[in-house]
Amino acid sequence: MIIAIDGPAASGKGTVARALAAHFGLPHLDTGLLYRAVGAEVLARGLDFADVPALARLAASLDVSALDAEALRTGPVGEAASRVAEIPEVRQALVDLQRDFARQPGGAVLDGRDIGTVIAPEATVKIFVTASPEARAARRFAELSARGEAVTPQSVLDDILKRDQRDSSRAAAPLRQAPDAVLIDNTHLDKHESIARALAIAAARTGRS
Ligand SMILES: Nc1ncnc2c1ncn2[C@@H]1O[C@H](COP(=O)(O)OP(=O)(O)O)[C@@H](O)[C@H]1O
Numbered sequence: 136m137i138i139a140i141d142g143p144a145a146s147g148k149g150t151v152a153r154a155l156a157a158h159f160g161l162p163h164l165d166t167g168l169l170y171r172a173v174g175a176e177v178l179a180r181g182l183d184f185a186d187v188p189a190l191a192r193l194a195a196s197l198d199v200s201a202l203d204a205e206a207l208r209t210g211p212v213g214e215a216a217s218r219v220a221e222i223p224e225v226r227q228a229l230v231d232l233q234r235d236f237a238r239q240p241g242g243a244v245l246d247g248r249d250i251g252t253v254i255a256p257e258a259t260v261k262i263f264v265t266a267s268p269e270a271r272a273a274r275r276f277a278e279l280s281a282r283g284e285a286v287t288p289q290s291v292l293d294d295i296l297k298r299d300q301r302d303s304s305r306a307a308a309p310l311r312q313a314p315d316a317v318l319i320d321n322t323h324l325d326k327h328e329s330i331a332r333a334l335a336i337a338a339a340r341t342g343r344s
């Protein structure tokens with residue numbers, strides 16, 4: 136059973152994906168971390184975002200077992216991730232490992248932008264998680280400021296709007312709700328309500344509760 140969770144920045148995809156994975160006893164892959172890892176390396180090595188062959192090589196040589204989620208969840212790395220994610224050669228280098236993860240025996244939960252549309256269009260359960268930009272920015276502001284990042288509510292909102300715009304308008308695997316995905320708008324839902332909604336959708340699609 137493949138469960139695909141997509142949605143814009145800081146919508147609560149990871150929260151829903153982790154809860155579904157724990158509930159059904161499935162492995163979970165946060166695919167945003169793959170793009171974040173490539174983006175972080177571009178920043179660390181001072182590479183040019185226009186150097187497509189170098190960025191594609193980085194993506195192809197990514198060591199997925201060594202991803203440091205904590206270090207990758209910063210504002211600048213999110214921005215760099217969305218810039219490398221526009222490059223078709225970078226996306227292509229990351230496709231096989233995501234598909235292999237999705238198709239492992241027993242199934243898996245993946246969250247990202249293109250899971251239900253490109254990586255696993257055959258997924259049994261597809262959920263598109265969203266919330267208003269203001270709600271998402273408030274949650275991300277709380278997260279980043281608690282980690283000591285020098286951000287303001289306005290700077291986080293500006294960054295999220297810019298990243299959403301780039302992710303939705305790119306030619307390669309843009310952020311889009313799959314036609315057969317169920318929408319959860321959690322602007323006015325707390326985490327528990329959002330997870331309960333996702334569990335109900337998964338139960339209806341799979342017959343498993
Ligand atoms: N429904 C919700 N209501 C309030 N806060 C939420 C909700 N869902 C997630 N959060 C919080 O918002 C932040 C972003 O959630 P996360 O699941 O990491 O989003 P994403 O994976 O889409 O970036 C986290 O701090 C998380 O605890």
Ligand SMILES: Nc1ccn([C@@H]2O[C@H](COP(=O)(O)OP(=O)(O)O)[C@@H](O)[C@H]2O)c(=O)n1
Nearest residue numbers: 143144145166167170216217220247248249
């Ligand atoms: N499947 C995916 C996952 C992430 N991404 C890119 O990676 C960036 C970071 O993704 P993320 O899921 O970690 O970002 P947040 O929603 O957690 O802020 C996004 O802005 C996208 O540009 C993508 O293109 N495709």
